[in-house]
Amino acid sequence: MASEAAAPSGLQIHPMDQFVVHPLFGDGPIHWYTPTNASLWMLLTVVAVVLLLVIGTRGRAIVPSRSQSIAEMAYGFIYKMVEDVAGKDAVGYFPYIMTLFMFIVMANFLGLIPMSFATTSHIAVTAIMAMAVFLFVTLLGIFKHGFGFLHLFWIGSAPLILRPILALIEVISYFVRPVSHSIRLAGNMMAGHAVIKVFAGFAGVLGVGAVAPIAAITAVYALETLVAFIQAYVFAILTCVYLKDALHPHH
Amino acid sequence: MATTTHTNTEAAHGADHAAEAVGMPQLDFSSFPNQIFWLIVTLVAIYLVLSRVALPRIASVLAERQGTITKDIARAEELKQAAVDAEAAYNKALADARSEAQEIIAAAKADIQKELDAAVAVADAEISAKAAESEKAITAIRDSAMTSVTDVANDIAKDIVSAVSTAKIDAKSLKAAVSSRLKG
Numbered sequence: 530m531a532s533e534a535a536a537p538s539g540l541q542i543h544p545m546d547q548f549v550v551h552p553l554f555g556d557g558p559i560h561w562y563t564p565t566n567a568s569l570w571m572l573l574t575v576v577a578v579v580l581l582l583v584i585g586t587r588g589r590a591i592v593p594s595r596s597q598s599i600a601e602m603a604y605g606f607i608y609k610m611v612e613d614v615a616g617k618d619a620v621g622y623f624p625y626i627m628t629l630f631m632f633i634v635m636a637n638f639l640g641l642i643p644m645s646f647a648t649t650s651h652i653a654v655t656a657i658m659a660m661a662v663f664l665f666v667t668l669l670g671i672f673k674h675g676f677g678f679l680h681l682f683w684i685g686s687a688p689l690i691l692r693p694i695l696a697l698i699e700v701i702s703y704f705v706r707p708v709s710h711s712i713r714l715a716g717n718m719m720a721g722h723a724v725i726k727v728f729a730g731f732a733g734v735l736g737v738g739a740v741a742p743i744a745a746i747t748a749v750y751a752l753e754t755l756v757a758f759i760q761a762y763v764f765a766i767l768t769c770v771y772l773k774d775a776l777h778p779h780h
Numbered sequence: 781m782a783t784t785t786h787t788n789t790e791a792a793h794g795a796d797h798a799a800e801a802v803g804m805p806q807l808d809f810s811s812f813p814n815q816i817f818w819l820i821v822t823l824v825a826i827y828l829v830l831s832r833v834a835l836p837r838i839a840s841v842l843a844e845r846q847g848t849i850t851k852d853i854a855r856a857e858e859l860k861q862a863a864v865d866a867e868a869a870y871n872k873a874l875a876d877a878r879s880e881a882q883e884i885i886a887a888a889k890a891d892i893q894k895e896l897d898a899a900v901a902v903a904d905a906e907i908s909a910k911a912a913e914s915e916k917a918i919t920a921i922r923d924s925a926m927t928s929v930t931d932v933a934n935d936i937a938k939d940i941v942s943a944v945s946t947a948k949i950d951a952k953s954l955k956a957a958v959s960s961r962l963k964g
Contacts, residue, residue, distance in 0.1 A: 559811050561813035568814070568821075575825045600834070601838055601841070624830055627830055628830055629823075632826050653815040654819050657816050
């Protein structure tokens, strides 16, 4: 590839610059309350959610408009997921899962806008959500089943000799859940955006030859659009799976 | 591949000088409290919007639509039943009308037949009366003709007899002779 030859000398590609959190106003230190680009794009997700689910459905039409259709589809999609994966008794937790899903899907799509900031590419954001899910689900399981919750780790259908080993594996996998849950989302987002930025850096120095990296950017962008939705879906469905484990710890 | 590695090492290198420039901004812990705070604000805001406004509204719209669809289907079912009933009624009415028409036709036919029979009987009677009358007239004519013939024969016979002989004509015997001749 010609781009590889051109890349080393003098080429300055900073694929990670897009993830830097900086204050919106001025250049001071970042306190917990400082309005930053991260907070701006998080609040824009709220705006997007309001636009789609509140403004989009204000007609309350029996025959829905386009935006109302999408809002209803999102509602039905997550509602059915909660019902199918976590069980009928889990529909009470539907608003929480819908909140997570809407935030992630909107943040992912907003992050795809050029020059924007992908909030979900930050491990701090995804880890907080994953930990919240983990703690909530664990406490819910203990609260609902007490000691019975430990049946999740003690697999009754396995031979007795294997049970301690399986229990160990189950415990480890249980505590790894929030890690994989959060890194999966942040990693996907970060990788996609960084790859696009790297190709964009090539395009900047190649002149006419930039056609190749631009084609690559287009392809990766299409893939990222898919990933943006799929990762939100995966995060939501894993939350449902964990919720199911908490509500029905018996295998 | 080589490029990516190069960029990464460069990036890692750069992280030493300026924390803000390159490296993994995701691992810059100084921004964590800020992101976490704003994330919580965002999630609470979205949760409130969803649970207070959006989800109840969408749920009610979906329920309403389901209700409308169910009602419409029931109504369609009703209308379909009504249409079936109407068709049955129509067919029944058609059959009734047909049989009534048959009855009327039969009655009309019978009436016409009766009238016809009566007319034929009247005509027959008239014809037979006329025939009898004619016959009588013919008989009368024949009788009168017969008488005339007898008279004419008598006259002619008298003339003939008086022409061929001079004998006195006995009127009685002449008549008897003529009538015996006429009969014979």
